[in-house]
Every structure is written in C-alpha cells, then in structure tokens.
Amino acid sequence: MINLILLGLPGAGKGTASEKIVDKYHLTHISTGDMFREAINNETKVGLEAKSYIDKGNLVPDEVTAKLVEERLSQPDIKEGYILDGFPRTTYQAELLVDITKRLNKPLSSVIALEVDESTLVDRLSARYMCKNCGAxxxxxxxxxxxxxxxxxxxxxxxxxxxxxxxxxxxxxxEVNEKMNAPLKDFYKERGLLTVINGEQTPEEVFKDIDAVLSKIK
Known part of the structure; x- marks a missing residue:
C-alpha cells in the first residue's frame, strides 16, 4: 500500500502527476474540494457540520476538516492506498493527519514536493485564457x-x-501559497518522508522521478 501526499505551488503540475500515479498504482485520489462536496451532498454527520460553517461564510475549522479526511480514509475503496490533495495545508493539520493515520493504521509512505521556479509558475499560470462565448x-x-x-x-x-x-x-x-508550503516541507523533511523533485522537467520526466520513489515503496 502506498499512501502519498503531493506538495507543490499552483501550476507545479500536481494534477498531471496525480493522474499518472493513479493510472499506474491505482491509488485513490482524495481532493479536499471533492471530499467536502461529497460529504455535504450525502449529508453525513461531518458533512452537515462543515456545511453549517460554509453557509455562514466562515472557514471550516481544522478539526472538522480532519474529521472529514478520517471519514474519507475509512472508506473501503482505499485498497491500494491514497494520494491526498489539498490536505494538510498547515503543520497543525499535518499533526492531526499523523493521529488519523495512526488510528486507521494507514501511515504516510512518502511526501513528494514538485519544485518549480517562481518565474516559470507565473509564465504557466498567466498563459491561461478563455473563450468569451463558451468558456473553453x-x-x-x-x-x-x-x-x-x-x-x-x-x-x-x-x-x-x-x-x-x-x-x-x-x-x-x-507568495501566499509558498508561505504555507515551506513549513510543511520542513515538517516532513524532519520525519524523513520528503522527496523533492524538479517540476521544471516534462511531465514524462517528472513522473519517471516519482515512479523511482514509489517503486521502492511498492
């Protein structure tokens, strides 16, 4: 079983890398956004608790988000392992995740950070444009x-x-994202879980480096 967190700033290529990892290793991709929507739509106890904050325009407290993550990681579709996307965002959330994974006996196998130069990220993200007529x-x-x-x-x-x-x-x-990302990388580096990969490479080269890390776990 491979249990993984992918870290990286917007535009670093986490989405593309996640798809390739899921294809090869059949991990369950867990995005916090999807998880919130699913729990709210299914009206689970924690989903309704999260909704009560969202409806008032308030941020969902870390403890409630952590309960949602635990609820999701407990589901039977996580046979081969998981990729967490969007959680944790802070070292406090990372500490909550340590407790969750201990309780569920699904400890993290690896944390992979995709590093891309800021100027490259600005180029990538600001190159996006849309059709006025249909939104493509x-x-x-x-x-x-x-x-x-x-x-x-x-x-x-x-x-x-x-x-x-x-x-x-x-x-x-x-800049805002980097302020959140840097302490997380330190947190996982101290625990010997962090691998940094050059995200400036082609998606194929990035995945080759990720594959080299994951194949050792498998």
Missing part, C-alpha cells in the same frame, strides 16, 4: 486552439483573461 480554457504554452484565434469548441473569436490569471495577481497567489 486554453493556455498559450501548453494548450493552444487548433486554429489560432478560433475556439475549438464553439468557433468563437473572442478571448479574455480572468483577473486572477494576470501575472501580478498570480505572483501574489504564489
């Missing part, structure tokens, strides 16, 4: 329309960039 998303670096200036989905010619994809906003977002 494109990227000037990695996902251009088949015909330049024409949307693949609706044939429209009007494109725009969202405010939060503009370089100055992206840079601020990355």
């Amino acid at each position: 998303t494109y990227n000037r670096i990695s996902k251009k329309p088949k015909v330049e200036g024409t949307c693949d989905r609706c044939g429209g010619h009007d494109f725009y960039q969202r405010e939060d994809d503009k370089p100055e906003v992206v840079k601020n977002r990355l």
